[in-house]
Amino acid sequence: MTTDKKVAIFLFGRPASGKGTQAKLLADKVGFYHFTTSREGKEYIKTHDDADTKRQVELYKSGKLFEAEWTSHMVLEKTGEIIKTAKGIIYDGTPRTLCEAQAVFPEVVKFLGKENIYVFLIDISEGEFKKRVEKRLTCNFDSRHIYVRSESFMPGTPCPEGDGVLEPRDLDNKEVLQMRTDEYANKTMPAVKFIEGLHNIVTINGEQPIEDVHKDIIKALGL
Ligand SMILES: [Zn+2]
Known part of the structure; x- marks a missing residue:
């Protein structure tokens, strides 16, 4: 990975894959921008009517x-804005469906160049997924803030990032x-198969x- 080019990293995986x-x-x-469809969608809604x-x-x-067509448009528009100032974008679980993948992925490749695109699949088994979901708490203000249930983190605990409150996102x-x-x-x-x-x-x-997991990703990026 060279540092003078704008880079896009796509991360896929089951829910609770980390x-x-x-x-x-x-x-x-x-120092890349962390992009989630739900958060960017909510931001987009505030400025468009x-x-x-x-x-x-x-x-x-x-x-x-959100609808696939609208989402694809929103993701590409936001990408265009963000990449003007960011060195790169990390797409966290975006695109989420085949339709979105078909509309978004080739455009991002065209935009940034194939050599500047990295795609990862963080693999966990179905059993591990079930185990983790039961222990996971998510901030009700920003879904990027995820914590594992412990003595310090319980449902209702204020988010350590200072915005929302931690809640179980998936009912057990x-x-x-x-x-x-x-x-x-x-x-x-x-979507992953298409990509x-x-x-x-x-x-x-x-x-x-x-x-x-972090080390493996860094290694694969050549950092
Ligand atoms: Zn939070």
Whole structure:
């Protein structure tokens, strides 16, 4: 990885694979922008009031995902803005569906050049995913702030980053876990498969300690 070029890093993985944590660690280390679709979408909504955007507000309020076409447009527009000042962008779980991948990935490649794009899959088993989800607490203000349940971190604990409150994001029940598993298999994996057809994907063992996952990513980036 050379430092004079603008770089995009795509991180994929099951929910609870630690991709958010890794994106944050990496962003702190290399000074890149940490991009999540949900946060950028919420920001975008604040500054746009067209009919398409208004519809996303309603979807979001009812707990649904933003529409793929709108999301793709938003991601590309935000990317164009961010990359003007950032050295690079780390996409945390974006694109989330095949449609988004088809619209977003080739554009980013065209924009920054194939040699400046890195794609990682942080791999954990289904069993490990279930174990982790039960212990995870997420900030209700910024989903990039994720903590593991402990004596110091309980539901209702103020987020150490000083914004929201920590909450279990996924209810500890079988239906929600199954839904997340299905979502990953039916939505995220087709996106990853599509990208795999266009670009090299580096698989990282996500069941290692956080620092080791980080080291593997740094090594693969040639840093
Ligand atoms: Zn927070």
